[in-house]
Amino acid sequence: MTETEAWSAVVSGEDAAVFAYSVAGARVKGAARRQALAGLDAHRDARSKAAALVVAAGATPPPAAPAYELDPDVSSPAGARRTMASVDNALVAVYADAAAASSGADRRWAARTGADCAVRAVQWGASPQAFPTRVDAS
């Protein structure tokens, strides 16, 4: 996977996360709503940064899809939490691929942003994950 491909995958993953947070965040209330809005902002910012890295590499970021398939029970508060946890956990591997493909400050950002996703997933009620463990190239 080239660095441009890796950042493009981050853009696509973040587009899916922004969509999921927009839908699911509206289904939770109070502190959870504030948490969802903070997560939505974080995903928008990360999408923007990854898109800038694709542009800096001379490529065009992939466009967002009009809609993404979500868990049918996203409309319940519990289902909304599971949906947000699921998109966050899915992004961890995407960011790890970006860390592998990049270097320096960009790699640091990928590692930290992927970790932020893992933290949010647990805050939404997911069990903590081990995440690895493949050392071989994909």
Added chain:
Amino acid sequence: MALMACTSDADPGGDSTATAAPTVQSGSPSAVSEAALVAQYEAALATVGQSDTETLALLAEIRDQHRAHLDALGGAPEAPVPSPASSAQTVLADLVAAERGAYKERVAACVDATEPDLARVLALIAASEAAHVPALRGLRSGGAA
């Protein structure tokens, strides 16, 4: 201005075995740190009361995740299990501090990694360890300790 490319043809006495280094090396600082975390969780499990099944289950689960990290990093000698802390509260606070430190170390090692595969594994381990903090905090706020 043109940049001259180095030609490897002229490289004298090139040692071809130098490129055959394994992706992960047993006993690296990250692996040693994972072995210490496994030992710290073993000690914590011995401190938590047997009736506190929720805490015991989570600590065992996280210990197993550190074992998986240790394996992914090529292993390290078993670390001695530290003597148990005085209270379950102290144990959990110490574990949170250890996970935070481990997260920072793994990110730094990820940035320094020369091989992409190792950088990927360290990024995944960093994410796992960052997420252990809210998991442990959930126990504390839940009054399980």
